[in-house]
């Protein structure tokens with residue numbers, strides 16, 4: 683029997699209109715759809731594509747706990763990979779949904795890592811959250827020879843300052859409860875007026891504002907953009 687294929691599908695940042703045609707084509711053809719989710723919660727990735735999921739498709743929830751310790755999450759990926767492996771071995775493809783792009787801080791990579799030695803894999807890229815954020819703001823991100831850094835909010839203050847000061851533009855992901863620390867670091871660099879906060883980009887609940895006006899506590903789906911406006915040819919920025 684020919685084994686099934688693992689298909690990682692990026693679902694984009696939240697607005698269902700930001701799905702790619704290929705993502706929709708793979709989802710409507712799926713017999714089995716898997717996705718990461720928290721226990722007792724709806725999956726964000728699934729909610730984005732819900733209208734395209736075929737009636738009767740089998741769904742595999744990979745329940746990944748959100749904890750600082752990584753072992754519980756890795757065990758959840760082991761369990762999910764075993765369930766998906768059984769389906770693939772029986773000759774059926776599995777579409778694994780991943781919010782944004784699957785290989786940009788995406789949980790799909792943990793399934794890919796476990797299953798790619800044994801099964802064919804296809805990855806359908808998705809529109810990533812930071813391009814949705816810059817689009818919402820109509821904010822030029824980098825031009826000419828600008829250097830862009832993408833950094834996670836949980837890193838310590840000194841690392842934040844080092845990375846931000848050595849780049850022309852910075853995207854800070856996974857802001858959440860780290861917002862006050864990140865804001866202090868940006869303020870200490872004298873860059874507060876160049877920093878923008880974006881929450882739930884592309885969704886109807888989207889909020890954007892100068893970082894100086896952002897709430898103390900940010901949701902998980904939020905980021906901060908620092909653009910220094912160093913290109914002299916962009917005169918109105």
Ligand SMILES: C[S@@+](CC[C@H](N)C(=O)[O-])C[C@H]1O[C@@H](n2cnc3c(N)ncnc32)[C@H](O)[C@@H]1O
Nearest residue numbers: 782783786787810811855856882883902903904
């Ligand atoms: C595990 S990463 C997933 C990134 C995703 N694969 C992508 O391509 O954007 C989760 C982080 O992405 C960012 N994020 C994802 N979707 C977002 C959105 N719609 N608005 C703002 N930030 C978002 C947040 O910083 C969040 O903490």
